[in-house]
Amino acid sequence: MNERITEFAKKQGYRGAEHSGTWNGYEIYEPTFGVSETSFVGLPYVILAYDDKIRMSTSEEAFAYLATLPD
Numbered sequence: 001m002n003e004r005i006t007e008f009a010k011k012q013g014y015r016g017a018e019h020s021g022t023w024n025g026y027e028i029y030e031p032t033f034g035v036s037e038t039s040f041v042g043l044p045y046v047i048l049a050y051d052d053k054i055r056m057s058t059s060e061e062a063f064a065y066l067a068t069l070p071d
Contacts, residue, residue: 005029008054009047017047021064024051 008026009017017029029047044062048055057065 002049004054005014005047012047013055020046023068028065 007015009015009029012031014026014031014033018032020028020030022028024062026048026060027050031045031047031051036044043059044066046057046065048061
């Protein structure tokens with residue numbers, strides 16, 4: 001995984017992040033608390049990466065991404 005994504009996730013209080021696909025031109029990473037499992041706590045925020053920019057999703061983006069996932 002991209003070390004910049006891992007570093008960003010750690011600065012946000014997570015242990016890491018797992019790549020979970022693409023959405024609206026962004027690479028999507030789900031923050032993790034453990035070594036390899038995705039943790040769902042609170043709003044479903046994801047890490048968005050595009051070119052050299054990395055950021056946390058907004059609440060609206062998180063729910064919009066979640067709505068695109070299969071049931």
